[in-house]
Amino acid sequence: MTHLPPLVTRQHAWPVTLEKPLSNQQSPFKGGESSGLAHIKEYFTSQHPQTYKETRNALDTWHHSTKLSPWLAQGSVSVRFVLDELIKHEQQFGANESTYWIFFELLWREYFHWNALKLGTTLFNFSGIKERKPLTSFYPQRFRAWCEGNTPNAAVNACMKQLNATGYLSNRGRQWVASYLVNEMRIDWRYGAAYFEQQLLDYDVASNWGNWQYLGGVGADPRGLRHFNLEKQVQMYDPDSEFIKRWAGKSQMTHLDTVDAADWPIMRH
Numbered sequence: 001m002t003h004l005p006p007l008v009t010r011q012h013a014w015p016v017t018l019e020k021p022l023s024n025q026q027s028p029f030k031g032g033e034s035s036g037l038a039h040i041k042e043y044f045t046s047q048h049p050q051t052y053k054e055t056r057n058a059l060d061t062w063h064h065s066t067k068l069s070p071w072l073a074q075g076s077v078s079v080r081f082v083l084d085e086l087i088k089h090e091q092q093f094g095a096n097e098s099t100y101w102i103f104f105e106l107l108w109r110e111y112f113h114w115n116a117l118k119l120g121t122t123l124f125n126f127s128g129i130k131e132r133k134p135l136t137s138f139y140p141q142r143f144r145a146w147c148e149g150n151t152p153n154a155a156v157n158a159c160m161k162q163l164n165a166t167g168y169l170s171n172r173g174r175q176w177v178a179s180y181l182v183n184e185m186r187i188d189w190r191y192g193a194a195y196f197e198q199q200l201l202d203y204d205v206a207s208n209w210g211n212w213q214y215l216g217g218v219g220a221d222p223r224g225l226r227h228f229n230l231e232k233q234v235q236m237y238d239p240d241s242e243f244i245k246r247w248a249g250k251s252q253m254t255h256l257d258t259v260d261a262a263d264w265p266i267m268r269h
């Protein structure tokens, strides 16, 4: 992969709207085992796991999902320890669908790890585990616009700006930007995966490349291509455009390209 734009510097800015008061200049993710353990304790002694299933798709708030991924990806904490704390939480506050769902999501992680072991280098194949290659290619200008959060789609831009500033992006946001890259921009999914590899604090070979294979339509997904209707998704998950405004998602871009096939500038409306 030689075409990745230079690393966009993380400013460690985090939205001030988090329930947990944080300095605007400070990342809420602090590396290492002791801060990972402290985070797990704090999360599982709170009521947040009780509503995880309803809140896990939120785009931008701290307690709406576990935020365990960076510590798990770095190996600072183990899944077994997380599960022990989850069980203790269930004993103290009760087990419900939400607490089960945390376990269920950790199973996805497990699945992707075994999947990577099984696939070996096939994990990085353009055609994944399928026979046919996707009808996508590499468009440097489009790819740069995607990386920088400067596409015609405000939700995608907001997500990419959040990723660039913090090294984190919600699961929903990851699915949106991946779907947009593959289905609207028609870019080879591996460039998206490589950019995530560069930017994510929780980068993990198996989870990243496995999820990207799914979104690229070349993974072991019985549902086939995951093409998100972003307009509908925004209505559901950001109806008042709060997330888009917070991350300045609106851009001047009205087209995917600024020149046409014959290299003529495309007129803006």
Ligand SMILES: Cc1cc2nc3c(=O)[nH]c(=O)nc-3n(C[C@H](O)[C@H](O)[C@H](O)COP(=O)(O)OP(=O)(O)OC[C@H]3O[C@@H](n4cnc5c(N)ncnc54)[C@H](O)[C@@H]3O)c2cc1C
Pocket: 056, 065, 066, 067, 068, 069, 070, 072, 073, 102, 105, 106, 107, 108, 109, 110, 112, 169, 170, 171, 172, 174, 175, 178, 196, 200, 202, 203, 204, 205, 207, 208, 209, 211, 212, 215
């Ligand atoms: C395109 C794409 C790329 C991704 N790349 C990574 C990556 O590099 N590293 C990574 O840890 N996760 C990755 N994920 C999965 C998921 O988005 C993150 O694990 C999750 O958003 C992290 O936030 P959380 O800890 O609050 O998750 P929660 O919703 O609280 O989930 C709890 C834990 O379950 C695991 N988990 C949840 N969803 C998934 C999933 N779809 N696949 C694998 N494990 C999951 C994670 O370990 C997570 O910490 C990716 C998803 C997509 C769609």
